[in-house]
Amino acid sequence: ELKVEQNPLFLSMQEGKNYTIYCNYSTTSDRLYWYRQDPGKSLESLFVLLSNGAVKQEGRLMASLDTKARLSTLHITAAVHDLSATYFCAVEGMRFGAGTRLTVKP
Amino acid sequence: GAVVSQHPSWVICKSGTSVKIECRSLDFQATTMFWYRQFPKQSLMLMATSNEGSKATYEQGVEKDKFLINHASLTLSTLTVTSAHPEDSSFYICSAEPGLAGVTDTQYFGPGTRLTVL
Numbered sequence: 001e002l003k004v005e006q007n008p009l010f011l012s013m014q015e016g017k018n019y020t021i022y023c024n025y026s027t028t029s030d031r032l033y034w035y036r037q038d039p040g041k042s043l044e045s046l047f048v049l050l051s052n053g054a055v056k057q058e059g060r061l062m063a064s065l066d067t068k069a070r071l072s073t074l075h076i077t078a079a080v081h082d083l084s085a086t087y088f089c090a091v092e093g094m095r096f097g098a099g100t101r102l103t104v105k106p
Numbered sequence: 107g108a109v110v111s112q113h114p115s116w117v118i119c120k121s122g123t124s125v126k127i128e129c130r131s132l133d134f135q136a137t138t139m140f141w142y143r144q145f146p147k148q149s150l151m152l153m154a155t156s157n158e159g160s161k162a163t164y165e166q167g168v169e170k171d172k173f174l175i176n177h178a179s180l181t182l183s184t185l186t187v188t189s190a191h192p193e194d195s196s197f198y199i200c201s202a203e204p205g206l207a208g209v210t211d212t213q214y215f216g217p218g219t220r221l222t223v224l
Contacts, residue, residue, distance in 0.1 A: 033213075042199055043150075043215040088149060094140055094213075096149045 002027050006089055006097035014105050016078050021100045023072040023089035032065050032072045033090040037099070043088070046074075079104045108134050110202045112216035119190055120224055127185045127219045129200030135180035136202035140213065141173075144197040156183045190223045197221075 003026040013019050023032070034046040047056045049065035049072060056063050060083065062075045072089055084104045089097045109132040119125050129139055138157050142150040154175050156162040162175035172194075174186040183202075187194055197220050201213040 035215075042218040043201075045212070045215070048212060090150075094142075094152045094155075096151075098149045 002029075002091060002095050004089065004091050004095050004097040006100050008100060009098055010101050010103075012103045012105060013076075013079050015080055018078065019076050021074040021076070021087055021089075021102075023074070023097050025070050025072075025091045025095075028067070028070075029091045030067055031092055034061075034063050034072070034074050035088045035090065037086045037088065039086075046087075076102075081106060108132075108202075108204065108212075108214040110136075110200065110214045110216040112198075112200055112219050114219060115217060116220040116222075118222045118224065121191050122189055124186055124188045125190055125221060127187070127198055127200075127221075129183045129185070129202065129216050131181045131202040131204070131214070134202075134204045134214075136183075136204055137180065138203040139177055139183040140201045140203070141175060141183075141185050142199045142201070144199060144218075146197075150199060153185075187221065190221070192223045195221055195223045 005024045007022050032049045035043040036046055037043050047063040052067040054065045060077045065072045081104050086099045086101045088099045111130045113128045117125055140155055141153045143153050144150045152165050153168045154162045154164045156175050156177040158177045158180050164170050172188055177183040197218050199218045200216045203213050
């Protein structure tokens with residue numbers, strides 16, 4: 001059974017700081033997705049990573065995938081309050097991690 | 107961009123009644139649609155995968171007779187919660203995937219339906 005583990009589950013950080021969210025998964029997969037969810041809302045697609053070594057960046061967020069290590073990271077650079085949300089990784093598009101609830105404080 | 111709608115956005119019903127939730131892809135054809143359930147402050151749990159014109163594939167532990175899924179066209183899938191009970195109260199989210207069936211590349215998520223069973 002495919003297991004997807006995210007850490008940390010909760011992250012409180014100050015504006016301007018950097019941090020990384022980790023997503024480990026238990027079986028071989030070449031497709032890793034990152035989503036954002038605001039409270040009471042559905043999911044917004046952030047990144048789709050389709051191969052080993054894939055790196056994608058959008059604004060202050062950068063995602064990478066290491067299929068050999070079965071690890072994906074979501075790096076936040078110089079966080080701003082608007083990034084406060086819950087971030088999910090999903091393997092094969094539909095197996096979700098527990099989510100990381102990010103709060104960015106001024 | 108691709109848009110997926112859900113209807114209703116919220117519903118409150120009495121215990122024992124059935125509720126139908128619609129998921130529509132508005133500007134693309136979706137060979138595959140997915141149904142998820144999300145309890146408060148928890149992750150999304152895949153309930154079933156729905157392919158147009160065939161029976162849905164349910165995840166382990168999901169009751170087929172309770173959660174009826176119909177994917178009758180390339181733009182519409184429905185989830186019917188039969189004989190709903192308070193423990194079925196949840197946020198139900200669908201997603202739709204254009205392209206070839208069985209190849210997951212991009213999923214477009216609906217806005218979700220909040221079901222409350224009294």
